[in-house]
Amino acid sequence: MEILPIGLILASALLHAVWNTLAKESGGEEAFMWLMMLASLLTLLPLFLLLLPGIRFPLEALPYLLLSGLLQALYYCFLGRAYGVGDLSFVYPIARSSPLMLLILSPLILHEEVSIFGVLGILFITLGLYTLHLSGLRGPLRPLRSLNRASGLALLAALSTALYSLVDKVGVLRVGPLLYAFWLDPFSALMLTPIVARRWSRVRETAERWILRIVLSGTLMRLSYLMVLMAMPLAQVSYLIGLRQLSVVIGSLIGVGMLGERHGAIRLLGSTLIFLGAFLIALA
Helix, strand or coil, X not given: CCHXXXXXXXXXXXXXXHHHHHHHHCCCCHHHHHHHHHHXXXXXXXXXXXXXXXXXXXXXXXXXXXXXXXXXHXXXXXXXXXXXXXXXXXXXXXXXXXXXXXXXHHHHHCCCCCCHHHHHHHHXXXXXXHHHCCCCCCCCCHHHHCCCHHHHHHHHHHHHHHHHHHHHHHHHHHHCHHHHHHHHHHHHHHHHHHHHHCCHHHHHHHHHHHXXXXXXXXXXXXXXXXXXXXXXXXXXXXXXXXXXXXXXXXXXHHHHHCCCCCCHHHHXXXXXXXXXXXXXXXXX
């Protein structure tokens, strides 16, 4: 693989981990996520206008946009609430374990086959999730007793990601990836609006306090995805997507090294196992 696509994907992984760090440090509430999505819409709008002259609304993709928008709104809710009660080095790797659920759901929904790489990937991710719940190298049953609210919310975020990925896979086949992606973000923001509207004063407070961080997070989120789009024509997509999961290790390094979170060695080991599993699933 050439150096350019590798560099783009590694930069994308870094930016993805950084915007999650900013969200975590800002409390990770739905209000922050919603404002970040609005900021990201403005960030990417000029690019879409350039790439899609004469943009139309794809009526044939409406069911997929509605369903995916709802699932993405749930993802941001679960992720934000998980960051409110758990460490970055713990929540982020679990929330990024969606390839495990995606590989389990794909044969059931899309009738795709699972290869030996997929089976190995499942084992590595499962072992990584288990490891993250260890507080030390003793007590093999401890993770079964240490499941908590942060674990559940992060797993729900991962499940939401797997489900909207399946919906998006069908949706982009209908209308193409760029047109579908252009309309998906407004639908996601729209679906999240009723949730944040219940606490509108909190939205104003979050905007006043974290406006620069909101704009930066939204920009990094969209720039991260743009780098993936730029790398896709340059190398095999499965390798790129698998390599991008390196973000879970980067996120853990930030949490342990910069935020001073506990159980550093365990968190890094678990994150590394999840990355290896996700990479093997991508190869599958």
